Amino acid sequence: MRSAAFSWLGSGSVRHDQGSLGMRFAQPWSLWLLAALAVPLVIHLRKSRGGRVIRVGSLRHLAGQDAMSRWVPRLREWPLLLVRLALLALFVAILADPYREAGRSSGTERRAAIFVAPEVLDSAGLADPLLDSLRTAGSTVRLLAPGFVEVRLDSVSAAPASAGPVWSLVREALDSLDGATDVLVIAPAEAEHYRGSRPVLPMPVRWHLVSRSPADPWLVRAVGIGDSVHVIVAVMDGLRLREVTMAVRRAGGTIPLTDNEGYFLSAPPGGWLRLLVSGSFRPVPIDSLRVTERAPVRVGIAHAADRAIDARYVSAALRAVAAAGGVPVELSAVPLTQAPDGAPALDWLIWLSSAEPSEWSRSFVEGGGTLLVESRLLDAPPRPSEVVGEGALAPLVAAMPGKVHRREPLPGAGAVLLSDGAGAPLLTSQAAGKGRRLLFGSRFHPAWSPWAVGPALPALLRALLEAAPVRGIDPRPLASGQIVTGSIVTRSAAEGSSRAAGSPLSLTVPGIILLLALWTVERLLAFRRARSAA
Amino acid sequence: MLGTDPRLLASIRDLRLVAGRVVDGMLVGAHASRRVGAGIEFSQYRSYQPGDDLRRIDWKLYGRSDRYFVRESEAETSITIHLVLDATASMRLEYDGLSKFDYARFLAAGCTLLAQRQGDAAGLVLAHDGMAEVQPASRDRSRLSRLFHLLEQAKPGGRWPDPALVSQPLAAQGQRGLVILITDFHEDGIEVRETIRAIAAMRHDVLVFHLIAPDELTLDFGEVVTLEDLETGAQREVDCGGARAGYQASLAEHFRRLESDCASRLVDYQRISTATPLDRALRRLLVARQRLG
Numbered sequence: 170m171r172s173a174a175f176s177w178l179g180s181g182s183v184r185h186d187q188g189s190l191g192m193r194f195a196q197p198w199s200l201w202l203l204a205a206l207a208v209p210l211v212i213h214l215r216k217s218r219g220g221r222v223i224r225v226g227s228l229r230h231l232a233g234q235d236a237m238s239r240w241v242p243r244l245r246e247w248p249l250l251l252v253r254l255a256l257l258a259l260f261v262a263i264l265a266d267p268y269r270e271a272g273r274s275s276g277t278e279r280r281a282a283i284f285v286a287p288e289v290l291d292s293a294g295l296a297d298p299l300l301d302s303l304r305t306a307g308s309t310v311r312l313l314a315p316g317f318v319e320v321r322l323d324s325v326s327a328a329p330a331s332a333g334p335v336w337s338l339v340r341e342a343l344d345s346l347d348g349a350t351d352v353l354v355i356a357p358a359e360a361e362h363y364r365g366s367r368p369v370l371p372m373p374v375r376w377h378l379v380s381r382s383p384a385d386p387w388l389v390r391a392v393g394i395g396d397s398v399h400v401i402v403a404v405m406d407g408l409r410l411r412e413v414t415m416a417v418r419r420a421g422g423t424i425p426l427t428d429n430e431g432y433f434l435s436a437p438p439g440g441w442l443r444l445l446v447s448g449s450f451r452p453v454p455i456d457s458l459r460v461t462e463r464a465p466v467r468v469g470i471a472h473a474a475d476r477a478i479d480a481r482y483v484s485a486a487l488r489a490v491a492a493a494g495g496v497p498v499e500l501s502a503v504p505l506t507q508a509p510d511g512a513p514a515l516d517w518l519i520w521l522s523s524a525e526p527s528e529w530s531r532s533f534v535e536g537g538g539t540l541l542v543e544s545r546l547l548d549a550p551p552r553p554s555e556v557v558g559e560g561a562l563a564p565l566v567a568a569m570p571g572k573v574h575r576r577e578p579l580p581g582a583g584a585v586l587l588s589d590g591a592g593a594p595l596l597t598s599q600a601a602g603k604g605r606r607l608l609f610g611s612r613f614h615p616a617w618s619p620w621a622v623g624p625a626l627p628a629l630l631r632a633l634l635e636a637a638p639v640r641g642i643d644p645r646p647l648a649s650g651q652i653v654t655g656s657i658v659t660r661s662a663a664e665g666s667s668r669a670a671g672s673p674l675s676l677t678v679p680g681i682i683l684l685l686a687l688w689t690v691e692r693l694l695a696f697r698r699a700r701s702a703a
Numbered sequence: 704m705l706g707t708d709p710r711l712l713a714s715i716r717d718l719r720l721v722a723g724r725v726v727d728g729m730l731v732g733a734h735a736s737r738r739v740g741a742g743i744e745f746s747q748y749r750s751y752q753p754g755d756d757l758r759r760i761d762w763k764l765y766g767r768s769d770r771y772f773v774r775e776s777e778a779e780t781s782i783t784i785h786l787v788l789d790a791t792a793s794m795r796l797e798y799d800g801l802s803k804f805d806y807a808r809f810l811a812a813g814c815t816l817l818a819q820r821q822g823d824a825a826g827l828v829l830a831h832d833g834m835a836e837v838q839p840a841s842r843d844r845s846r847l848s849r850l851f852h853l854l855e856q857a858k859p860g861g862r863w864p865d866p867a868l869v870s871q872p873l874a875a876q877g878q879r880g881l882v883i884l885i886t887d888f889h890e891d892g893i894e895v896r897e898t899i900r901a902i903a904a905m906r907h908d909v910l911v912f913h914l915i916a917p918d919e920l921t922l923d924f925g926e927v928v929t930l931e932d933l934e935t936g937a938q939r940e941v942d943c944g945g946a947r948a949g950y951q952a953s954l955a956e957h958f959r960r961l962e963s964d965c966a967s968r969l970v971d972y973q974r975i976s977t978a979t980p981l982d983r984a985l986r987r988l989l990v991a992r993q994r995l996g
Contacts, residue, residue, distance in 0.1 A: 221925070221928055221929070222928070222929045222930075222931055222938070223924050223928050223929070223930055223931065224795070224796065224797075224930075224931045224932075224933050225796060225919070225930050225931065225932065225933065226793035226794075226796045226803070226887050226889040226916075226919065226932075226933055226934075227793060227889040227932060227933075227934070228930060228932045228935075228937060228939055229889075229953075230950050230953040230954050230957065231930065231939060231941060231946060231949075231950055231953075232953075246927075
């Protein structure tokens with residue numbers, strides 16, 4: 170279902186090349202069970218090798234039959250083997266929940282066109298899951314307005330003006346398309362947009378109606394830390410999606426909640442959390458709440474005497490990370506000359522010194538720890554540089570102010586997390602043994618970077634500390650309900666099809682019928698084989 | 704009625720009883736056809752014909768009737784039957800729970816009992832494990848009991864001995880007789896046929912029973928099997944369906960060659976399936992016996 174949904178996200182041409190059946194699987198991971206096909210294959214080959222031993226008086230009259238007799242049995246039993254393999258493959262396919270999308274011709278080049286009514290591009294409309302997914306995926310759509318201009322949803326900053334009756338605009342838009350186009354119209358659900366005549370549309374249209382009532386907040390995730398649960402709730406704030414993290418104590422019926430930037434979370438009985446947004450409570454369903462238990466990250470800071478200030482800023486940033494929730498942190502100071510036996514149990518070691526890390530830090534990394542170390546201080550003076558975040562850190566770094574002073578370019582080994590304006594690595598990550606070594610090309614000091622005194626450093630450290638991949642644009646899976654629910658299909662005047670275009674047709678029942686038929690054939694072949702053997 | 708089905712008879716442990724049941728069943732309703740002529744036991748009188756031996760005229764009867772009558776007696780027709788039994792390992796081949804050797808043993812016992820009732824002498828040569836185990840021919844009942852015991856205790860194994868080892872005891876007994884060879888003709892070379900040649904050269908009449916299991920003819924062992932040679936232990940994977948045609952052609956050529964060899968030496972060759980009732984096999988013996996007189 171997920172792959173079917175994503176085929177709508179890309180604008181432009183979409184090739185449906187899933188074979189003549191256009192079959193897809195809702196549980197494609199189940200196809201790994203196809204490895205079980207090796208079992209009947211091996212059994213067959215083993216049985217083909219010799220079969221039962223029968224004693225005879227003499228083999229003399231079989232001389233000259235040998236070569237033929239070795240290979241013919243495998244050929245003769247292939248039908249049974251093929252039927253058995255097909256039986257097993259079909260069983261696995263049924264487990265994978267096959268379906269096909271009706272109303273789409275297979276093997277033809279089709280295009281997808283998404284029209285979005287300007288009315289839904291306000292804060293309430295963008296909270297719609299489908300629009301949200303399209304927006305965070307950077308999809309290009311056409312505005313359902315005269316001219317049907319293409320816009321990138323993620324670049325829309327303010328809702329365009331309303332363009333008039335939706336139906337007549339859709340009719341006009343469809344006239345400009347050929348028949349090989351799948352059309353999705355995202356329009357407001359309110360009735361006033363559909364007044365007037367509604368002529369028959371020339372091709373099937375898939376409707377997605379968006380209610381513009383204020384969107385409810387939704388749970389992003391919950392992390393259990395000690396005696397509290399950190400609940401991260403997403404809420405639309407204007408056109409901006411915000412995440413609010415709140416600590417909830419586990420014990421007791423009433424949950425004291427932290428006030429966070431004007432949001433207030435309360436937990437009355439009944440399976441709902443309530444979030445106070447703009448003076449009104451919004452219900453937050455917690456029926457699907459899955460609390461991820463997380464142990465504190467043990468961070469040790471080893472610093473030279475001349476880096477005491479750096480250590481203070483880093484410590485403060487890490488305390489801020491712990492206070493914000495989501496990633497618990499246990500801080501400890503580690504002497505630079507810490508002996509291996511005396512080293513506290515650490516997950517992270519931040520090495521703030523111009524000297525090379527001591528020898529024991531190498532075994533620390535090999536054993537699974539993460540070492541964050543500044544690059545060696547060279548004689549050349551540091552120079553200011555822009556900072557560019559790579560991959561998941563890109564949006565994070567974009568929000569950080571100012572330039573940093575950097576040292577000489579870092580060695581190119583490892584994955585680049587941050588780079589300067591010239592593309593040279595500024596923060597790299599290199600795997601070593603079970604752990605990794607992060608090499609930073611600057612200092613955590615206000616003179617080197619304004620990050621040290623701003624909220625950017627805790628955000629950066631939090632992103633680095635999280636074991637899971639850093640949250641990027643939108644890692645939430647796109648649920649099937651986001652596409653199917655609320656869709657209305659208009660009848661095509663050209664095709665007159667009564668079938669719901671795009672709605673998946675389950676192939677499980679036909680698959681079971683085919684499975685039974687194959688099983689009957691298999692039994693028949695096996696019976697004939699056994700009878701001939703007897 | 705137990706009949707003469709070899710599979711049913713196999714459940715009887717007493718070989719003499721098995722043989723008796725077979726022979727009795729075979730002779731029910733049969734009448735002995737005896738030759739008449741010179742001999743000890745009186746048979747009948749008939750009128751004198753010119754050319755009859757004057758010594759055979761019954762002078763006492765001439766005195767009473769004043770006519771010439773010739774006294775006739777049953778002719779002496781007893782012969783010696785030598786049983787040569789193949790007891791090599793290949794005779795262990797089973798079909799439907801009955802091995803070839805069991806069948807051969809029943810057949811030999813039936814022949815022995817038949818010979819005893821005919822007044823013939825019977826002897827036995829067991830060929831197995833590269834040697835020949837000999838029981839000299841005799842009409843004596845105790846010796847026949849020993850022959851039956853030998854048959855009961857025999858266990859097939861090994862290979863066919865040197866042909867001279869088998870044929871020599873038959874030459875030593877001197878008297879020309881009927882040699883019944885029961886074999887499956889599974890030989891490394893031509894040792895069994897050499898034995899037949901040697902026996903036939905002694906002017907014995909030879910009757911060969913070639914035992915064949917039904918599935919040996921059809922190679923009907925299923926699809927893919929591993930066949931193991933009972934004598935050599937060699938194994939071979941065989942697709943019976945694919946190999947059947949070639950196998951049967953080779954077998955037919957083998958049969959044709961055996962029949963040709965036997966016919967050239969005036970040897971009576973009888974091919975018998977081990978599913979054949981024993982009395983039917985014994986009737987062939989009787990035919991051969993009558994031809995000898």
